[in-house]
Amino acid sequence: MADEADLEDKTEDPSQKRLDDAFEKGNVVKSQEVNTWFIIAGATLVLMTFSGNMVQGLTTMMRGLIANAAIISMDGPALPRLFGKIGGELLAVLAIPFLVLMLAALAGNIVQHRFVWSTESLTPKFSKISPLAGMKRLFSKQSLANFLKGLIKIVILGAVMVALLWPDRDRMEGLVTMDPAALLPFTSAISLKIMGAVVALLAVVAAADYLFQYRSWYGKLKMSLQELKDEYKQTQGDPFIKGKLKQIRQMRSKQRMSTAVPKASVIITNPTHYAVALQYERGMEAPLCVAKGVDAMALQIRKIATEHNVPIVENVPLARALHATVEVDQAIPPEHYKAVAEVIGYVMKLRRAIRS
Template sequence: MAEKPAAEKTEQPTSRKLGKAREKGQVPQSQDMGAAVTLLALFLSLALLAPGLFQWFKGQVETSASGQIGPLANPQIFAAYMNANIIDALLVMLPVLAVISVAGIATSIVIGGLTFSPQAIQLKWDAINPATAIQRAANPRTLVRLLAEIAKLLIVGVIVWFYLRDKLEAMAALRWAWSSQLIGSIASMTFGLGIRVGIAVIILGLADTLYQKWQYIHELKMTRQEVKQERKDSDGSPEVKSRIRRIQIEMSMKRLIQEVPKASVILVNPTHVAVALRYEAATMDAPVLLAKGADHMAQKIIKIARSHGVPIVRRPEVARAIYAAVKPGQRIPESLYVAVAEVLAMVYRLRQGKKAAR
C-alpha cells in the first residue's frame, strides 16, 4: 500500500489542538438542532400554559371591546394603563420565554460543551467585509448549505400539506362554530401541526449535528508533521530533555554522596538494586531509607558505601521490597521490620566482633 504524503491531513486532532480551538470559540454547533428543540419547547410550553394564556387573552379582548374611555381620559392615565398592560403581558409570557431560552442554551451545551471564550466575542472586521462576504457566498459549501435548506423546506412543506389535507373538512366546519370552539379547534390543529413539524426538524437536526461534529473534526485534522511538531513542543526538544536528565543525575549523585556515608547498612540485590538504611536506636522508632538506586545508580551507592566503610549485605528480596515501596526519607513498613532487624543485628555483632579483636 502506498504511503500517504506527510502534507496530507490524515491524523485526528490532538487534545491540545482541540483545546486551542475551544479557546477561540470554535466548537461544533447545529443551528437546525437548536431551532428544532426551541420549536418543540415553544409548543409544549404553550400547550401546558394554554388555559391560563387563553383566559388572559380573553380578558384583554373583553376589556378592549368594552368601550371604556377611562384609560383615555388624559395622556398620563393612558401611559400608566399601557405600562401596566405591557408589564402584565411580559409576566404572562415570561415562562414561555424562559423555557425557550433554557432549551436553546441546553442544546448548545449538549452539542458543543460548556465553553466561555472571550476571543469569540471580539470584533472581526473580516466578518463585515463585503469582499469576504462575497467569497463566502461563492463558496461551494454555501451552495451545499442552500440546497440542504431547500430540501428541509420541501420536507416540512410536505408534512404541512398532508396534515392540513386531512383537516380540510374540519376547517370548513369551523365557520359554524362559536368563538371559544373556533379558538380551541385552531389551537388543537396548530399544536398537532407544530408537534409533527418539530419531530421532523428534530430528525433533521440530529443529522445536521452528526454532520457538524464530523466536519468540525475533519477541519481540525493534522498532518503527521504537525503531530510530531506538537509532540516535540509538548515534550521539549531532545537537547533540553538531555540537559534536564543530566542535571537530575548530578543532583542524585550529590544526594548519594551526602546520604550514603550516613547509612547503617546497604542492602543489595546484589547488583541491580541497592538501598541505604539508617537506624539509631536512641533517636529512631524505625529504620529510615536514606537513598536507593537501580543498575548504574545501585553501583554508585555500593562504590560510595565501600569507600566509607558502610556494611553491604546481600538480601535480594528485602532490597527489592524496600526499593519498590519506600521513598527516600520514609520509614520502612512494619512488614519488613523483622527482616531488617536481623540484618542490623548481624551488622552490630560484626562491629562488636571487630572491636573485640582489636
C-alpha cells in the first residue's frame, strides 16, 4: 500500500537527469518479446536461406562417415583427429547460420536502447533473495501481465498452427511411410509456413509488449514535486542562496562602478539603453573600458558621470558595438580605434575650449 501511495505522488514526468542516471545504472526499457521476435525471425531467415546448404553439407558428411565406417581408425590419437574433423565440417556448415542468429539476438537489444555497460545489476541486493520481495514480484502487475501474455500467445499460436496443419493432416499421417527424398521438401515447406505465421503474430505481440514495458518503465521513473525541487537544488543550487549571491554581485558591481566611472575620460551612450565608460591617458596603447551596462545600470553610469563632470557623448552604433565586443578592464578592439579616437579628440577639444 505504501508503494502504491508513493506511485500516486509521482505525477511529474522524469527529468533528463533522472533518465540519464537510470541509463547509467542499466535501467532501460527491455521487452523480452522483442528479443524473441528477432531470434525467431533470424531462425526463419536461416531456414529459408541456408537450409539447403546445411542439409547438403550434413548429408555429405554423414554419408562419408557411414560409407567408410569399416575403415575409419578410432584407436589412440585417431579418435581426437576424427572428432576434430567432424567438428570442423560442422563449423563450416553451421558458422554462418549461427552468426545470423547471434546478430539477430544483438539487434533485438539494439533497437530497444543504445548500448549500455553497467555493473549495477550484478550488485548483490537483499530484495533479490528476500521471500517477501519475491512474493510481491510474484503477484505484481508485471507478473500478471507476463502470465496473460504467455497464455494469449499459447492460445493464438496453437490456433494458427492447427489452422495451418489441418489441410495437410492426411499427408502428415503418411509421413512414416513417405520416401526420404520427398520427406525433406514437405517438412521444409510446412516449417516455413509455420515459422512465417509465428513471426507475423509475434511482431504484434512484441510491439504491444514493448509499449507496455515502456509505459511501466517510464511510470516507475516519474517524480514527485518534492523530488523535482530537491533535484533542482542539487543541480542548480538553492534559489535563496543564488538570490543572495546575485545581490552580492550586484552590490559589488555598483561599488566598483562608483569608483571606476569618475576616473573615466568619456561615457558613450545610445542614449538610454547602453552606456560604456572609457578611460584614456597619455602613454596607453588603447582606451580601456572601466564600466558598462544596459538600462538601469546604464542610467546609474550616466548619473555618476554627471555628478563627477565626466563628459557624456551620444553615439548609438558605437555604444552598441563597444558594449557587445569589449569587457570591463579590457582595451577596446582595434576596429573601434578610429571611432573612439574621434570621440576622445572631440572631448579634449571641448575641455581646452572651456579652460581657455
